[in-house]
Amino acid sequence: MAAKPLVASAPPAWDTYKQSPSLVLGFHGCDRDAAEAVLNGSTKHLKLSDNEYDWLGPGIYFWEADPWRAMEFANDARLRPQLANGEVKTPYVIGAVLHLGRCCNLLDAESLGELERAYEFIGNIYQLARQPMPENRDGADLSARFRDRLVVETMHDLRRESGIEAYDSVRAAFFEGDALYPGAGFRRKNHIQIAVRSVHCIKGYFRLPGM
Template sequence: MYKRHASFVLGFHGCTKDIGEQVIIGSSSMKSSANDYDWLGPGIYFWENSPERASQFASEAVDKDPKTTKGVIKDPFVVGAVIDLGLCFNLLDSGALAELKAAHEFLDKALLASGAKPPRNLSGPDRRARFLDCAVIKTMQELRVQQGLPAYDTVRGAFWEGGELYPGAGFSEKGHVQIAVVNPKSILGYFKPIK
């Protein structure tokens, strides 16, 4: 009942400048990520209300971590987007967490019955390669289709990334809220953020 959001949010996407400029003027569109390790499942990824984090991501993809993106980021750039969350699978909501847990139980039983090995989240303490989480999100979306329920337009979650912000902190250096836009019609427009 409370899964439909009645407000817009601003999202920010780190990319290479030539692609970002094409998206802003409308000569190109953003592509959905469909890696089997995408932590919120398939979608177009944005940092909610954080152009700084999007810029940091794009810059780090050039300097240190080129495996983080599909393409090569030569000239870091940030694209802003106005997003209507619509029917949102909000992982900060207890109802969504219960739905996700049920999807995991379904997937776990199906894998056990087939003898297949379950996917695991990998890649250090941040678990940036989220094979298990991606599989569970996909399962949840498939179960909704099978049950005749509407598909989610967006998936939203908090991610605690990086080391402790300060010694003993419960906050992380790169903590953020991220949105995966599943339905591209939820993106109402793009813009170049003001610096």
């Protein structure tokens, strides 16, 4: 079924504000060998993640300004191999300097509206086909995001079919974990995650002190 053009809720010229004006530090938790291959130049980039449950769709994933959470993820992935397809044997963190380019920032109203319109589009298709949509799963934090992945990819498809410039990256805040303290509005694992879709957004990698 051909995609309908996206209905813009803001003037088209405003799309230019999706261009990120600054650099961001990102941190990637992985296996030491994978990081060393990038740092010594034998591999140009980190491996792109393309799982059906990836929260922000396919991309090279980074924790924004948070090497601690990146290391926590790497440690968890060693203990729970399903988190990284069994690839983490020695937990490690590698840093990257990122320019997010044209970013789908799911902290701004227009990007959230665009994602909602993508859900309505793909939801209608599933309804017409009398098929259930994939669901997010795995506990209160919904750490297996099958539906979100589908909707994010639908959004990218709609942009492409409507002749709208593609996103280079996707950025979102996630609110996870237990309350930080009794009655808190903050949660222990809150973080901002970035999925880099265009590798030209990665301006360089670096080794963290002590790693």
